[in-house]
Amino acid sequence: MNKLVFGLVFFILIAIPKVALSSEPILRQGSTGEEVKKIQLVLKEENYYFDKIDGLFGPETRYAVIAFQKVNEIHVDGIVGPQTRSSIQDIKRPVPLFREENIHIEVNLEKQLLFVVEDEEIIGISHISSGAPGRETPKGRFEIPRIEKIIRQTRNVPWRATLFYPIQIRGAYLIHGFNEFEGGIPLYPASRGCIRTSISFSYWLSHHPKIEKGTVIHIY
Numbered sequence: 001m002n003k004l005v006f007g008l009v010f011f012i013l014i015a016i017p018k019v020a021l022s023s024e025p026i027l028r029q030g031s032t033g034e035e036v037k038k039i040q041l042v043l044k045e046e047n048y049y050f051d052k053i054d055g056l057f058g059p060e061t062r063y064a065v066i067a068f069q070k071v072n073e074i075h076v077d078g079i080v081g082p083q084t085r086s087s088i089q090d091i092k093r094p095v096p097l098f099r100e101e102n103i104h105i106e107v108n109l110e111k112q113l114l115f116v117v118e119d120e121e122i123i124g125i126s127h128i129s130s131g132a133p134g135r136e137t138p139k140g141r142f143e144i145p146r147i148e149k150i151i152r153q154t155r156n157v158p159w160r161a162t163l164f165y166p167i168q169i170r171g172a173y174l175i176h177g178f179n180e181f182e183g184g185i186p187l188y189p190a191s192r193g194c195i196r197t198s199i200s201f202s203y204w205l206s207h208h209p210k211i212e213k214g215t216v217i218h219i220y
Contacts, residue, residue, distance in 0.1 A: 027080035031057040039080055042088055043068060048125050051200040059180050063198040066187070067127040070111055076187060094122055097218070103208075104216040105175075107195060109137060112187070114175070114197060116205065124208075126201040129178075129185045131193040138193075142169050142217045149206050164199045165206035169217055177202030 025035055036055045043049035049064040062078040069076045071094050072087040096117040097106055103118040109130050116124030131137040146168040154161045164177030177199035178185060185196045197205070205211060 024082070024085055027057055029057055029059065029062045029078065036061065039065070039088075046091060046093075046125075047123055049200075050124075050198070050204040059184065060198050060200050063127045063185060063201075067113060067125050070113055070127065071125065094125070096120055096122060097220070100216050102215065103210045104218065105205075105211075107137075107175075107217065107219040109139070109189070109219065112189065114195065116208070116211075118210065124201070124204065126197045126205075127185060129187075129191055129196040130189045131191050132189050135191070135193045136189075137191075137195060137219060138170065138173060139219050142219070144168060144211070144213055144215045144217060145170070147206050147211070147213065165202040167202075167206055167211075169195075169219070175202070175205070175217075 025031070027036055027039060033055055036057045037053055039057075040049055040051075040053045040055070040061055043061070043064040044053065046068070048067050049061065051060040065080060065084065066076055066078045068087070069078075069084060072092045074083050074087055094115065096115065098104065098117070099120065100117070103116065106115040106117060107113075107128065107130070108115070112128050112130065114124075114126045114128045115122045144167055148166045151162060151164050152166070154163060161182055162179055163174065164179070166174040166176035168174055173193050173195075175195045175197060178191075178196040179199060183190065185198065190196075
């Protein structure tokens with residue numbers, strides 16, 4: 001009898017912490033509801049999320065979570081679990097590497113992140129996928145020669161892709177949104193030299209009133 005009572009007590013003691021740990025739901029692509037809205041709101045306030053606050057955990061929310069995880073140096077999987085929730089309580093804010101007189105863009109190829117900087121503060125952060133090995137994105141300081149506030153198809157090449165709101169870096173190298181059906185934005189460099197971003201971020205970037213021809217881009 002004593003053994004039975006001890007067994008029941010032990011079960012209760014180990015079961016309670018498990019319930020407490022799982023009280024906050026794990027959110028991933030496909031999740032819906034108020035908890036997703038809360039995460040979207042935090043990510044928007046911290047300049048990671050540029051889509052609607054709709055409670056639908058789609059690709060745009062996943063990309064924002066990935067960027068947040070990279071900046072806060074936690075496991076990158078696009079899932080809001082205990083570690084990501086904990087980091088949201090103690091958010092790290094990145095610091096710009098370069099100074100420019102006007103708004104500018106910084107691209108960190110090692111971390112696969114893009115930052116928009118205004119008055120020495122980062123106002124936009126995006127997970128990216130840059131050029132794959134053998135097709136690397138060029139490094140250096142560039143000034144934007146052209147911004148296209150449209151969606152267009154690539155031309156005169158043996159492959160086809162939909163480019164969302166492309167911003168030219170130089171020549172055929174662009175910053176542009178890329179959709180899920182054509183490969184999306186993986187966690188590694190996968191493009192033909194361009195910088196892929198989420199569609200909502202590419203729209204925000206290309207339509208930002210202060211980003212124009214001549215805006216500086218630092219790629220390092």
